[in-house]
Amino acid sequence: MMFEDRYAAPIFVGESPAFRQVLSFIAKLARCDAPVLIEGETGTGKELAARAIHYSGARGSAPFVPINCGAIPDNLVESELFGHVRGAFTDAREARSGVVAQAEGGTLFLDEIEALGAHAQVALLRFLQDLEYRPVGGSVSRRANVRVLAASNTDLAALTRQGGYRQDLLFRLKVLVLDMPPLRVRGDDALLLAEAFVARYCSRYGLPAIPINPHSLAHLRGYDWPGNVRELENMVHRELLLNEGETLSLNIPSVPPLCGTTAAPVTEPVQVTDFRQAKAEAIARFERSYLSHLLATTAGNISLAARLCGQDRSRLNKLVRKYGLARSSFTEDATAQWAKNALEST
Ligand SMILES: Nc1ncnc2c1ncn2[C@@H]1O[C@H](COP(=O)(O)OP(=O)(O)OP(=O)(O)O)[C@@H](O)[C@H]1O
Ligand SMILES: [Mg+2]
Structure with a gap:
C-alpha cells in the first residue's frame, strides 16, 4: 500500500x-x-x-x-x-x-x-x-x-x-x-479487499471485529465481480449491517457457467440500488457470456468470431482480454467446424 x-x-x-x-x-x-x-x-x-x-x-x-x-x-x-x-x-x-x-x-x-x-x-x-x-x-x-x-x-x-x-x-x-x-483478474485481492472493508466498516460503526466465514471466502475467489471493487465494498457494508452471526456471510451470487445455454440472462435481478452501476454490471455480464458462446463456437478463433458477429478483430481481442477469457480453453469442436463451413459457403 x-x-x-x-x-x-x-x-x-x-x-x-x-x-x-x-x-x-x-x-x-x-x-x-x-x-x-x-x-x-x-x-x-x-x-x-x-x-x-x-x-x-x-x-x-x-x-x-x-x-x-x-x-x-x-x-x-x-x-x-x-x-x-x-x-x-x-x-x-x-x-x-x-x-x-x-x-x-x-x-x-x-x-x-x-x-x-x-x-x-x-x-x-x-x-x-x-x-x-x-x-x-x-x-x-x-x-x-x-x-x-x-x-x-x-x-x-x-x-x-x-x-x-x-x-x-x-x-x-x-x-x-x-x-x-477488473477485480476478476486481480487474484486474491478480493480477499484482501473484503477483509479491509470489514475492518473499515466495523470501525466506522463501532462494531466488534468479525471474521468472514470460510464458505464466503471461497466464493470470493470464484465470482467475477462485474461491479468490481465497489460491488464488493457495498456487499460487505450491507452484510455487516444485517449480520447476526458469529462470522460474516457474504451473499455472493453463484457464478453462471462460462459456456452453454444456462448462462445468466441479462434480465436477472441484480442486488444493487444505483441504476448506472446496475446497467454497467448487466452489460458486463452480457458481454462476457456472449463472448464465451462466440469463442466456444469458433474454437477460440478470433478472426472467425469477428466475422460471425460483425465486430472488428481488435475490438474482440480487447474484450477477450478485458474478461480474461483464455482462447486456449475453447477447443476445436463440431460447432466450430460447422461455423467455418457456414462461413465458407457464404
Ligand atoms: N484498490 C482499492 N483499495 C481499496 N478501496 C478501493 C480500491 N479500489 C476501489 N476502492 C473503493 O471502491 C469504490 C469504487 O472506487 P472508485 O469510485 O474509485 O471507482 P470508479 O472506477 O471511479 O467507479 P465508476 O466507474 O463507477 O465511477 C470506492 O469506495 C473506493 O474507495
Ligand atoms: Mg468514478
Missing part, C-alpha cells in the same frame, strides 16, 4: 501483480504534469487512482476538483468549467467561478468524460490546447494552472472509431493512459 490520503489512512488495497503494476505506474504518473486518461470498468478504482496521482504529486497540497461530465447539460458546460460574469445570462445575478478556477494550482478531474456532448467536446478541446479560457460573458481570457485527469468507463478509442467521440479530443486526452484492471 503505497499511497496515503491526507489523513494518512491507507487507501489502496491489493497485492496482485496486475495491481502492483497499477501502483508503480501511478507513482510515475504522479511525478509528471501531463494529462492522464484513466480507463476501466465501473468500480475498478478510477477516481481513487486520480486522487492518488494528485495527492502524491507536486500539486498535492492544492485542490483536487472532480466534475462529473455526465451530469452537465451540453449547453451549460462552459459556465460549469469556466464560470460566468455577472449578467452573463438572465439568472446570472452574481459572477460565479467555474471548476477550472476552483482547481487553480491543483488538479481538475473530469469524470465520465465519455458522456460529454458534441458541444462540450469542442469547448474542452479548445481549453486543453493552451489551458486558456474565458468566463461566459467575460471579455478577458485567463490561463489556468491545472493538471487535467480524465476517467472513462468505456473504451474511448472504440467510441471514437464508431463516430461517437472527437478524435482530436481523444488525442489530447490520451497522452498517458492508465488502465485499471
Whole structure:
C-alpha cells in the first residue's frame, strides 16, 4: 500500500501483480504534469487512482476538483468549467467561478468524460490546447494552472472509431493512459479487499471485529465481480449491517457457467440500488457470456468470431482480454467446424 490520503489512512488495497503494476505506474504518473486518461470498468478504482496521482504529486497540497461530465447539460458546460460574469445570462445575478478556477494550482478531474456532448467536446478541446479560457460573458481570457485527469468507463478509442467521440479530443486526452484492471483478474485481492472493508466498516460503526466465514471466502475467489471493487465494498457494508452471526456471510451470487445455454440472462435481478452501476454490471455480464458462446463456437478463433458477429478483430481481442477469457480453453469442436463451413459457403 503505497499511497496515503491526507489523513494518512491507507487507501489502496491489493497485492496482485496486475495491481502492483497499477501502483508503480501511478507513482510515475504522479511525478509528471501531463494529462492522464484513466480507463476501466465501473468500480475498478478510477477516481481513487486520480486522487492518488494528485495527492502524491507536486500539486498535492492544492485542490483536487472532480466534475462529473455526465451530469452537465451540453449547453451549460462552459459556465460549469469556466464560470460566468455577472449578467452573463438572465439568472446570472452574481459572477460565479467555474471548476477550472476552483482547481487553480491543483488538479481538475473530469469524470465520465465519455458522456460529454458534441458541444462540450469542442469547448474542452479548445481549453486543453493552451489551458486558456474565458468566463461566459467575460471579455478577458485567463490561463489556468491545472493538471487535467480524465476517467472513462468505456473504451474511448472504440467510441471514437464508431463516430461517437472527437478524435482530436481523444488525442489530447490520451497522452498517458492508465488502465485499471477488473477485480476478476486481480487474484486474491478480493480477499484482501473484503477483509479491509470489514475492518473499515466495523470501525466506522463501532462494531466488534468479525471474521468472514470460510464458505464466503471461497466464493470470493470464484465470482467475477462485474461491479468490481465497489460491488464488493457495498456487499460487505450491507452484510455487516444485517449480520447476526458469529462470522460474516457474504451473499455472493453463484457464478453462471462460462459456456452453454444456462448462462445468466441479462434480465436477472441484480442486488444493487444505483441504476448506472446496475446497467454497467448487466452489460458486463452480457458481454462476457456472449463472448464465451462466440469463442466456444469458433474454437477460440478470433478472426472467425469477428466475422460471425460483425465486430472488428481488435475490438474482440480487447474484450477477450478485458474478461480474461483464455482462447486456449475453447477447443476445436463440431460447432466450430460447422461455423467455418457456414462461413465458407457464404
Ligand atoms: N484498490 C482499492 N483499495 C481499496 N478501496 C478501493 C480500491 N479500489 C476501489 N476502492 C473503493 O471502491 C469504490 C469504487 O472506487 P472508485 O469510485 O474509485 O471507482 P470508479 O472506477 O471511479 O467507479 P465508476 O466507474 O463507477 O465511477 C470506492 O469506495 C473506493 O474507495
Ligand atoms: Mg468514478
